[in-house]
Amino acid sequence: MSNSKVLIIDDDAKFSEKLSAVLQDNGFDVEQSYSSEEGLIEAKMSHFQLIMVATILPALDGFFVLEKLRKQSDIPVIMLCNRDCEQLRLEGYRKGADDYLVKSFSFTEIMVRIQTLLRRTLGVPFSQSEKLECNGLMLQKREQLVCYDNKNIILTPIEFRLLWTLVDSRKQVLSKPYLYQIVLDRPFKPFDRTLDMHLSRIRKKLVEIGMNGDCLRTIHGKGYRFS
Known part of the structure; x- marks a missing residue:
């Protein structure tokens, strides 16, 4: 999974930069977009193994982005939200999200969950060691x-x-x-x-x-x- 390409779509520049740095430290190639329109264009232009998109974005929200992504690809998508809300989680899952994370998560947990999601979607065994x-x-x-x-x-x-x-x-x-x-x-x-x-x-x-x-x-x- 090293060098897997990840797209972060989030207008919270401070959070996006921090998350990007953590992903890069773990060997991921990261691109950042700060609006839904820019993110959708970027998603079409490049091949990503994972897209992380905020539920709240300027103009068009993250769920709109998710719906557009699902019409063109089955790429794994993780929704990022400012608060834990069952209604938002269910809406995300119904529209095709693979995972849902509140922004208060630890970066240790997000790395484990990303790695697990990519192992499953890329067909990599949970652990290659015997x-x-x-x-x-x-x-x-x-x-x-x-x-x-x-x-x-x-x-x-x-x-x-x-x-x-x-x-x-x-x-x-x-x-x-x-x-x-x-x-x-x-x-x-x-x-x-x-x-x-x-x-x-x-x-x-x-x-x-x-x-x-x-x-x-x-x-x-x-x-x-x-x-």
């Missing part, structure tokens, strides 16, 4: 084997996928909505404790083979991290 190692912990994907200090533990398929996802993105905080979609393959619901239950079981099994349970950390209000 083996992960971190702090003495070793995971083998094919055998779904987890080993630490020459001791093996048995995880369910969901537990293994959850641990693999966290270790693969170690030191990054992964949000609950992201993990629900990637690991459980369903949308997150605020009162659903399924993910917490799986994490608790994984922690217990890791402690049983001598690891510190704090390696799986809950970051209050943000998500989870392996460190």
Whole structure:
């Protein structure tokens, strides 16, 4: 996914510049447009792997841009909004958006979500590695084997996928909505404790083979991290 080309359509120049810098630091080729008309022209002129468009734009809003894009392409589109609103999210999804992000998101999360979206749309496997190692912990994907200090533990398929996802993105905080979609393959619901239950079981099994349970950390209000 390195050198994938991204178009940001947003009249908030300060935000757009900051997001562009983060994407460029992660190897993306970024173009910026500050109006809906300019963005649509740019989208037709160049080949992009991803377009990020603000819901609020001068003259024609982001949903108009989304509708126009969908008439000419199935390119992945992420909508950017100033506030979290179910009505806006649903409108975006109905009109063909692939994801929806409030501008208060962490740039760590946006990078993970962009990478996941591009892996899916470009046909790149979630992780090309068959083996992960971190702090003495070793995971083998094919055998779904987890080993630490020459001791093996048995995880369910969901537990293994959850641990693999966290270790693969170690030191990054992964949000609950992201993990629900990637690991459980369903949308997150605020009162659903399924993910917490799986994490608790994984922690217990890791402690049983001598690891510190704090390696799986809950970051209050943000998500989870392996460190």
